Amino acid sequence: MKKIDCLGLRCPLPIIRISQEIDKVAVGSQLILLSDDPATWPDLQAWARMTGNHVQQRDTAEFSVVRQNQSGLNGH
Protein backbone atom coordinates (compact mmCIF):
# COMPACT_ATOMS: atom_id res chain seq x y z
CA MET A 1 0.00 0.00 0.00
CA LYS A 2 1.53 3.29 -1.09
CA LYS A 3 2.06 5.93 1.61
CA ILE A 4 1.90 9.60 0.70
CA ASP A 5 3.87 11.53 3.31
CA CYS A 6 2.52 15.06 3.70
CA LEU A 7 3.59 15.58 7.32
CA GLY A 8 4.40 19.24 7.89
CA LEU A 9 2.56 20.37 4.76
CA ARG A 10 -0.39 22.76 5.04
CA CYS A 11 -3.71 22.39 3.25
CA PRO A 12 -4.46 22.30 0.37
CA LEU A 13 -1.10 20.57 -0.37
CA PRO A 14 -2.03 17.16 1.17
CA ILE A 15 -5.30 17.17 -0.81
CA ILE A 16 -3.47 18.16 -4.02
CA ARG A 17 -0.93 15.36 -3.47
CA ILE A 18 -3.61 12.72 -2.88
CA SER A 19 -5.57 13.84 -5.94
CA GLN A 20 -2.43 13.52 -8.09
CA GLU A 21 -1.66 10.05 -6.76
CA ILE A 22 -5.19 8.64 -6.83
CA ASP A 23 -5.44 8.93 -10.61
CA LYS A 24 -2.33 6.76 -10.97
CA VAL A 25 -3.91 3.74 -9.23
CA ALA A 26 -6.71 1.40 -10.30
CA VAL A 27 -10.29 1.77 -9.05
CA GLY A 28 -10.58 -0.02 -5.70
CA SER A 29 -6.92 0.59 -4.77
CA GLN A 30 -6.01 2.09 -1.43
CA LEU A 31 -3.51 4.81 -0.55
CA ILE A 32 -2.38 5.97 2.87
CA LEU A 33 -2.06 9.68 3.50
CA LEU A 34 0.08 10.93 6.37
CA SER A 35 -0.77 14.48 7.31
CA ASP A 36 -0.76 16.47 10.55
CA ASP A 37 -2.50 19.60 9.28
CA PRO A 38 -5.76 20.17 11.24
CA ALA A 39 -7.60 20.98 8.00
CA THR A 40 -6.74 17.65 6.36
CA TRP A 41 -9.48 15.45 7.83
CA PRO A 42 -12.40 17.85 7.18
CA ASP A 43 -11.01 18.66 3.74
CA LEU A 44 -10.31 15.04 2.85
CA GLN A 45 -13.95 14.18 3.62
CA ALA A 46 -15.17 17.12 1.54
CA TRP A 47 -12.82 16.09 -1.29
CA ALA A 48 -14.16 12.52 -1.17
CA ARG A 49 -17.74 13.82 -1.37
CA MET A 50 -16.90 16.11 -4.28
CA THR A 51 -14.88 13.58 -6.28
CA GLY A 52 -16.72 10.35 -5.39
CA ASN A 53 -13.90 8.57 -3.55
CA HIS A 54 -13.83 6.92 -0.12
CA VAL A 55 -11.78 8.06 2.88
CA GLN A 56 -11.33 6.94 6.47
CA GLN A 57 -9.34 8.22 9.42
CA ARG A 58 -7.03 5.47 10.80
CA ASP A 59 -5.13 7.55 13.32
CA THR A 60 -4.70 11.22 14.24
CA ALA A 61 -2.42 11.86 11.28
CA GLU A 62 -3.11 8.81 9.10
CA PHE A 63 -5.87 8.45 6.55
CA SER A 64 -6.94 5.75 4.15
CA VAL A 65 -8.06 6.78 0.67
CA VAL A 66 -9.75 4.31 -1.68
CA ARG A 67 -10.25 5.20 -5.33
CA GLN A 68 -13.88 4.75 -6.26
CA ASN A 69 -14.18 7.38 -8.92
CA GLN A 70 -13.81 5.65 -12.27
CA SER A 71 -13.74 8.64 -14.59
CA GLY A 72 -10.43 10.07 -13.43
CA LEU A 73 -11.97 13.49 -12.88
CA ASN A 74 -10.22 14.02 -9.60
CA GLY A 75 -9.29 17.22 -11.24
CA HIS A 76 -5.76 18.21 -10.43
Add this chain to the structure above:
Amino acid sequence: MAQITRNFTSERPLHPKAREALQSAFDQGWADPRKVSHQSSKARALQNEAIESLGQSLGIPAKKLEFIGEPRLGNFYAVAGLLRTGDILIHSSVDRNEVLAIARSRDSHEIPVGLDGHINPTSLASLASLASLANLDCATAVLALQIANGETGVISWYNEIISQLPSVSIACDFANAGIGAPLPDRWDSAFFDSKSWQGPEGLGILAINNESRWRNPLPHLGPKRVPGSASLPLIIASAIALEATASDALTTHNRLRELSAFLRQEITSKITHCDIAGNLDSSLPHINSFSFLYVEGEELLRHLDKAGFAVDSGSACNAEDLTPSHVLAAMGVLTHGNIRITLQESTSKEDVVELVRAIERAVAELRSR
Protein backbone atom coordinates in the same frame (compact mmCIF):
# COMPACT_ATOMS: atom_id res chain seq x y z
CA MET B 1 -3.66 55.25 -11.73
CA ALA B 2 -5.07 54.55 -8.27
CA GLN B 3 -6.58 51.09 -7.86
CA ILE B 4 -10.31 51.14 -7.13
CA THR B 5 -11.22 48.27 -4.85
CA ARG B 6 -14.76 46.95 -4.94
CA ASN B 7 -15.87 45.88 -1.51
CA PHE B 8 -17.33 42.40 -1.06
CA THR B 9 -16.28 42.01 2.59
CA SER B 10 -18.61 41.86 5.59
CA GLU B 11 -17.66 45.42 6.54
CA ARG B 12 -19.75 48.22 5.15
CA PRO B 13 -19.45 51.97 5.44
CA LEU B 14 -21.82 53.75 7.80
CA HIS B 15 -25.27 54.44 6.34
CA PRO B 16 -25.13 57.91 4.67
CA LYS B 17 -28.04 59.17 6.80
CA ALA B 18 -26.32 58.00 10.01
CA ARG B 19 -23.08 59.60 8.88
CA GLU B 20 -24.90 62.84 8.20
CA ALA B 21 -26.49 62.76 11.66
CA LEU B 22 -23.37 61.79 13.56
CA GLN B 23 -21.77 65.24 13.71
CA SER B 24 -24.87 66.86 15.18
CA ALA B 25 -25.36 63.87 17.52
CA PHE B 26 -21.89 64.57 18.97
CA ASP B 27 -22.69 68.30 19.18
CA GLN B 28 -26.04 67.78 20.92
CA GLY B 29 -25.55 64.56 22.86
CA TRP B 30 -22.21 64.96 24.61
CA ALA B 31 -23.55 65.46 28.15
CA ASP B 32 -24.25 62.64 30.62
CA PRO B 33 -28.01 61.99 30.34
CA ARG B 34 -28.16 60.91 34.02
CA LYS B 35 -27.01 64.25 35.44
CA VAL B 36 -29.08 67.31 36.33
CA SER B 37 -28.29 70.14 33.94
CA HIS B 38 -29.79 71.76 30.87
CA GLN B 39 -27.34 69.92 28.56
CA SER B 40 -27.97 66.63 30.35
CA SER B 41 -31.73 66.91 29.97
CA LYS B 42 -31.21 67.65 26.26
CA ALA B 43 -29.04 64.53 26.00
CA ARG B 44 -31.69 62.56 27.93
CA ALA B 45 -34.40 63.61 25.50
CA LEU B 46 -32.23 62.59 22.54
CA GLN B 47 -31.45 59.28 24.20
CA ASN B 48 -35.11 58.50 24.90
CA GLU B 49 -36.08 59.40 21.36
CA ALA B 50 -33.34 57.17 19.86
CA ILE B 51 -34.17 54.21 22.11
CA GLU B 52 -37.91 54.54 21.35
CA SER B 53 -37.10 54.56 17.64
CA LEU B 54 -34.82 51.52 17.90
CA GLY B 55 -37.43 49.66 19.92
CA GLN B 56 -40.11 50.45 17.38
CA SER B 57 -37.97 49.30 14.44
CA LEU B 58 -36.97 46.08 16.23
CA GLY B 59 -40.47 45.38 17.53
CA ILE B 60 -39.28 45.35 21.15
CA PRO B 61 -40.46 47.74 23.90
CA ALA B 62 -37.77 50.37 24.58
CA LYS B 63 -37.60 49.51 28.30
CA LYS B 64 -36.31 46.05 27.41
CA LEU B 65 -33.26 47.41 25.56
CA GLU B 66 -29.76 47.91 26.98
CA PHE B 67 -26.71 49.27 25.14
CA ILE B 68 -23.20 47.86 25.25
CA GLY B 69 -20.05 49.56 23.98
CA GLU B 70 -18.32 46.25 23.20
CA PRO B 71 -20.67 44.29 20.92
CA ARG B 72 -19.06 40.89 21.49
CA LEU B 73 -19.57 41.31 25.21
CA GLY B 74 -23.24 41.91 24.46
CA ASN B 75 -23.58 38.36 23.25
CA PHE B 76 -22.04 37.17 26.52
CA TYR B 77 -24.63 39.20 28.45
CA ALA B 78 -27.46 37.67 26.44
CA VAL B 79 -26.34 34.07 27.04
CA ALA B 80 -24.67 34.17 30.47
CA GLY B 81 -27.45 36.35 31.93
CA LEU B 82 -29.88 33.43 31.55
CA LEU B 83 -27.53 30.78 32.96
CA ARG B 84 -27.63 29.70 36.61
CA THR B 85 -25.13 27.47 38.41
CA GLY B 86 -25.60 23.93 37.16
CA ASP B 87 -27.60 24.89 34.08
CA ILE B 88 -26.71 23.20 30.80
CA LEU B 89 -25.79 25.42 27.87
CA ILE B 90 -26.97 24.06 24.53
CA HIS B 91 -25.44 25.45 21.36
CA SER B 92 -24.82 24.41 17.77
CA SER B 93 -21.47 23.33 16.34
CA VAL B 94 -21.45 26.38 14.06
CA ASP B 95 -22.03 28.91 16.82
CA ARG B 96 -19.68 31.83 17.32
CA ASN B 97 -16.43 31.46 19.26
CA GLU B 98 -17.70 33.59 22.15
CA VAL B 99 -20.48 31.04 22.79
CA LEU B 100 -18.08 28.10 22.41
CA ALA B 101 -15.88 29.78 25.04
CA ILE B 102 -18.81 30.00 27.51
CA ALA B 103 -19.67 26.36 26.72
CA ARG B 104 -16.14 25.23 27.57
CA SER B 105 -16.37 26.80 30.99
CA ARG B 106 -19.45 24.79 32.13
CA ASP B 107 -21.78 21.85 31.43
CA SER B 108 -22.79 22.10 27.81
CA HIS B 109 -24.19 20.17 24.91
CA GLU B 110 -23.21 20.79 21.28
CA ILE B 111 -25.75 20.05 18.54
CA PRO B 112 -24.24 19.01 15.20
CA VAL B 113 -25.37 20.50 11.90
CA GLY B 114 -25.69 18.89 8.47
CA LEU B 115 -24.08 19.83 5.16
CA ASP B 116 -26.78 22.47 4.70
CA GLY B 117 -25.75 24.17 7.96
CA HIS B 118 -29.03 23.27 9.72
CA ILE B 119 -29.54 21.32 12.92
CA ASN B 120 -31.19 18.05 11.92
CA PRO B 121 -34.44 16.89 13.55
CA THR B 122 -32.92 13.73 15.06
CA SER B 123 -30.45 15.88 17.01
CA LEU B 124 -33.43 17.85 18.28
CA ALA B 125 -35.13 14.73 19.62
CA SER B 126 -32.09 13.84 21.75
CA LEU B 127 -31.88 17.47 22.77
CA ALA B 128 -35.47 17.44 24.02
CA SER B 129 -34.70 14.46 26.24
CA LEU B 130 -31.56 16.21 27.50
CA ALA B 131 -33.63 19.25 28.37
CA SER B 132 -36.18 17.17 30.28
CA LEU B 133 -33.34 15.42 32.13
CA ALA B 134 -32.06 18.83 33.14
CA ASN B 135 -35.48 19.65 34.51
CA LEU B 136 -35.64 16.42 36.51
CA ASP B 137 -32.35 17.43 38.13
CA CYS B 138 -33.88 20.78 39.04
CA ALA B 139 -31.39 22.48 36.76
CA THR B 140 -32.53 24.10 33.56
CA ALA B 141 -31.12 24.44 30.11
CA VAL B 142 -30.34 27.53 28.08
CA LEU B 143 -30.15 27.43 24.30
CA ALA B 144 -27.72 29.83 22.60
CA LEU B 145 -29.57 30.25 19.33
CA GLN B 146 -27.71 31.81 16.44
CA ILE B 147 -30.40 33.20 14.17
CA ALA B 148 -28.10 33.48 11.13
CA ASN B 149 -24.53 32.33 10.71
CA GLY B 150 -22.04 35.06 9.80
CA GLU B 151 -19.81 32.85 7.68
CA THR B 152 -22.42 31.14 5.57
CA GLY B 153 -25.50 33.33 5.99
CA VAL B 154 -27.62 30.23 6.82
CA ILE B 155 -30.73 31.21 8.81
CA SER B 156 -31.56 28.57 11.39
CA TRP B 157 -35.06 27.05 11.56
CA TYR B 158 -35.34 28.77 14.89
CA ASN B 159 -39.09 28.63 15.52
CA GLU B 160 -39.05 24.90 14.80
CA ILE B 161 -36.13 24.40 17.20
CA ILE B 162 -37.74 26.51 19.94
CA SER B 163 -41.05 24.66 19.66
CA GLN B 164 -39.23 21.35 20.32
CA LEU B 165 -37.73 22.72 23.54
CA PRO B 166 -40.63 24.20 25.52
CA SER B 167 -38.82 24.32 28.88
CA VAL B 168 -35.51 25.71 27.63
CA SER B 169 -34.57 29.40 27.97
CA ILE B 170 -33.65 30.99 24.64
CA ALA B 171 -30.80 33.49 24.06
CA CYS B 172 -30.98 34.72 20.47
CA ASP B 173 -28.00 36.00 18.53
CA PHE B 174 -29.26 38.47 15.93
CA ALA B 175 -25.79 39.98 15.36
CA ASN B 176 -25.62 38.74 11.76
CA ALA B 177 -29.31 38.55 10.97
CA GLY B 178 -30.13 42.07 12.15
CA ILE B 179 -33.58 42.88 10.79
CA GLY B 180 -33.21 40.19 8.10
CA ALA B 181 -35.20 37.70 10.22
CA PRO B 182 -38.25 38.28 12.43
CA LEU B 183 -38.20 37.77 16.20
CA PRO B 184 -38.95 34.18 17.25
CA ASP B 185 -42.31 33.12 18.68
CA ARG B 186 -40.66 32.77 22.10
CA TRP B 187 -37.37 34.21 23.39
CA ASP B 188 -35.80 35.30 26.68
CA SER B 189 -32.87 37.47 25.60
CA ALA B 190 -31.53 38.70 22.28
CA PHE B 191 -28.48 40.44 21.04
CA PHE B 192 -28.15 42.79 18.05
CA ASP B 193 -25.13 44.46 16.47
CA SER B 194 -25.70 47.96 15.14
CA LYS B 195 -23.34 47.14 12.22
CA SER B 196 -25.89 44.71 10.78
CA TRP B 197 -28.10 47.60 9.65
CA GLN B 198 -25.21 49.85 8.60
CA GLY B 199 -25.19 51.60 11.93
CA PRO B 200 -21.91 52.54 13.64
CA GLU B 201 -19.39 49.96 14.82
CA GLY B 202 -18.88 49.50 18.54
CA LEU B 203 -22.51 49.34 19.60
CA GLY B 204 -24.30 46.22 20.76
CA ILE B 205 -27.96 46.09 21.74
CA LEU B 206 -29.13 43.65 24.37
CA ALA B 207 -32.86 42.94 24.61
CA ILE B 208 -34.15 41.30 27.78
CA ASN B 209 -37.56 39.76 27.28
CA ASN B 210 -37.67 37.60 30.37
CA GLU B 211 -36.81 40.11 33.08
CA SER B 212 -37.39 37.72 35.96
CA ARG B 213 -34.97 35.15 34.54
CA TRP B 214 -32.14 37.37 33.27
CA ARG B 215 -29.49 38.60 35.72
CA ASN B 216 -26.37 40.67 35.13
CA PRO B 217 -23.69 37.94 34.87
CA LEU B 218 -20.77 40.25 35.75
CA PRO B 219 -19.84 41.43 39.26
CA HIS B 220 -21.85 44.59 39.91
CA LEU B 221 -23.24 46.85 42.62
CA GLY B 222 -26.71 48.27 42.43
CA PRO B 223 -29.60 47.47 40.12
CA LYS B 224 -27.98 48.41 36.79
CA ARG B 225 -28.28 45.62 34.24
CA VAL B 226 -25.25 46.70 32.15
CA PRO B 227 -22.50 49.30 32.72
CA GLY B 228 -24.41 51.80 30.56
CA SER B 229 -21.31 53.44 29.11
CA ALA B 230 -22.27 53.05 25.45
CA SER B 231 -21.82 56.25 23.45
CA LEU B 232 -25.04 58.26 23.10
CA PRO B 233 -24.10 59.72 19.66
CA LEU B 234 -23.59 56.15 18.38
CA ILE B 235 -27.02 55.14 19.76
CA ILE B 236 -28.58 58.10 17.94
CA ALA B 237 -26.74 57.29 14.67
CA SER B 238 -27.72 53.62 15.01
CA ALA B 239 -31.41 54.52 15.38
CA ILE B 240 -31.25 56.68 12.25
CA ALA B 241 -29.44 53.94 10.28
CA LEU B 242 -31.98 51.33 11.36
CA GLU B 243 -34.93 53.51 10.42
CA ALA B 244 -33.39 54.19 6.99
CA THR B 245 -32.45 50.55 6.36
CA ALA B 246 -35.81 49.19 7.53
CA SER B 247 -37.76 51.48 5.22
CA ASP B 248 -36.58 49.69 2.05
CA ALA B 249 -35.39 46.39 3.55
CA LEU B 250 -37.73 44.18 1.52
CA THR B 251 -36.76 45.71 -1.83
CA THR B 252 -33.06 45.48 -0.94
CA HIS B 253 -33.37 41.88 0.24
CA ASN B 254 -35.17 40.80 -2.93
CA ARG B 255 -32.63 42.49 -5.16
CA LEU B 256 -29.67 41.00 -3.26
CA ARG B 257 -31.24 37.53 -3.26
CA GLU B 258 -31.59 37.69 -7.05
CA LEU B 259 -28.00 38.90 -7.38
CA SER B 260 -26.71 36.13 -5.07
CA ALA B 261 -28.59 33.51 -7.13
CA PHE B 262 -26.92 34.91 -10.25
CA LEU B 263 -23.49 34.89 -8.56
CA ARG B 264 -23.87 31.26 -7.38
CA GLN B 265 -25.09 30.17 -10.82
CA GLU B 266 -22.21 31.93 -12.60
CA ILE B 267 -19.55 30.48 -10.29
CA THR B 268 -20.81 26.91 -10.46
CA SER B 269 -21.28 26.99 -14.22
CA LYS B 270 -17.81 28.42 -14.87
CA ILE B 271 -15.60 26.82 -12.20
CA THR B 272 -15.38 23.09 -11.43
CA HIS B 273 -14.98 21.59 -7.97
CA CYS B 274 -16.59 24.41 -6.06
CA ASP B 275 -18.34 23.80 -2.75
CA ILE B 276 -21.03 26.29 -1.69
CA ALA B 277 -21.88 26.53 2.01
CA GLY B 278 -25.64 26.64 2.57
CA ASN B 279 -28.66 27.01 0.31
CA LEU B 280 -29.65 30.50 -0.68
CA ASP B 281 -33.34 29.71 -0.02
CA SER B 282 -32.70 29.51 3.72
CA SER B 283 -29.89 32.08 3.99
CA LEU B 284 -29.43 35.80 4.37
CA PRO B 285 -29.62 37.20 0.84
CA HIS B 286 -26.22 38.86 0.73
CA ILE B 287 -23.75 36.29 2.12
CA ASN B 288 -22.16 33.70 -0.18
CA SER B 289 -19.42 31.27 0.84
CA PHE B 290 -17.49 29.38 -1.87
CA SER B 291 -14.63 26.88 -1.43
CA PHE B 292 -12.49 25.95 -4.42
CA LEU B 293 -10.78 22.58 -4.34
CA TYR B 294 -6.95 22.59 -4.67
CA VAL B 295 -6.69 26.35 -4.11
CA GLU B 296 -5.07 28.16 -1.19
CA GLY B 297 -7.47 30.70 0.29
CA GLU B 298 -4.89 33.38 1.05
CA GLU B 299 -3.40 33.22 -2.46
CA LEU B 300 -6.88 33.55 -3.91
CA LEU B 301 -7.51 36.59 -1.70
CA ARG B 302 -4.25 38.18 -2.93
CA HIS B 303 -5.08 37.56 -6.57
CA LEU B 304 -8.51 39.12 -6.12
CA ASP B 305 -7.06 42.06 -4.24
CA LYS B 306 -4.65 42.69 -7.12
CA ALA B 307 -7.60 42.58 -9.50
CA GLY B 308 -9.39 45.18 -7.35
CA PHE B 309 -11.80 43.02 -5.34
CA ALA B 310 -11.87 42.76 -1.53
CA VAL B 311 -13.45 39.58 -0.14
CA ASP B 312 -13.23 37.62 3.17
CA SER B 313 -11.98 34.09 3.75
CA GLY B 314 -12.67 31.34 6.29
CA SER B 315 -9.64 29.27 5.29
CA ALA B 316 -7.02 28.28 7.86
CA CYS B 317 -4.26 30.34 6.26
CA ASN B 318 -6.22 33.48 7.14
CA ALA B 319 -6.99 32.53 10.73
CA GLU B 320 -4.88 33.81 13.61
CA ASP B 321 -4.33 30.31 15.01
CA LEU B 322 -4.01 28.61 11.57
CA THR B 323 -6.94 26.29 12.26
CA PRO B 324 -9.63 25.89 9.61
CA SER B 325 -13.02 27.55 10.03
CA HIS B 326 -14.92 25.55 12.65
CA VAL B 327 -18.15 26.49 10.87
CA LEU B 328 -17.16 25.03 7.49
CA ALA B 329 -15.56 21.97 9.14
CA ALA B 330 -18.68 21.30 11.25
CA MET B 331 -20.86 21.45 8.13
CA GLY B 332 -18.50 19.19 6.17
CA VAL B 333 -17.82 21.90 3.60
CA LEU B 334 -14.32 22.19 2.12
CA THR B 335 -12.33 24.56 4.34
CA HIS B 336 -9.43 25.41 2.02
CA GLY B 337 -9.75 27.77 -0.93
CA ASN B 338 -12.61 29.53 0.80
CA ILE B 339 -13.86 33.01 0.04
CA ARG B 340 -16.89 34.78 1.44
CA ILE B 341 -18.57 37.27 -0.85
CA THR B 342 -20.87 39.77 0.82
CA LEU B 343 -23.04 41.69 -1.59
CA GLN B 344 -23.63 45.32 -0.68
CA GLU B 345 -26.68 47.51 -1.28
CA SER B 346 -24.61 49.26 -3.97
CA THR B 347 -23.37 46.09 -5.74
CA SER B 348 -24.47 45.94 -9.39
CA LYS B 349 -24.83 42.99 -11.73
CA GLU B 350 -21.79 44.27 -13.65
CA ASP B 351 -19.75 44.19 -10.42
CA VAL B 352 -20.73 40.54 -9.96
CA VAL B 353 -19.90 39.65 -13.58
CA GLU B 354 -16.43 41.21 -13.22
CA LEU B 355 -15.85 39.58 -9.84
CA VAL B 356 -16.72 36.14 -11.24
CA ARG B 357 -14.34 36.76 -14.16
CA ALA B 358 -11.56 37.64 -11.70
CA ILE B 359 -12.26 34.54 -9.56
CA GLU B 360 -12.30 32.31 -12.64
CA ARG B 361 -8.91 33.66 -13.76
CA ALA B 362 -7.38 33.42 -10.27
CA VAL B 363 -8.61 29.86 -9.63
CA ALA B 364 -7.39 28.67 -13.04
CA GLU B 365 -3.97 30.20 -12.45
CA LEU B 366 -3.62 28.81 -8.93
CA ARG B 367 -4.72 25.34 -10.01
CA SER B 368 -2.24 25.31 -12.89
CA ARG B 369 0.77 25.76 -10.59
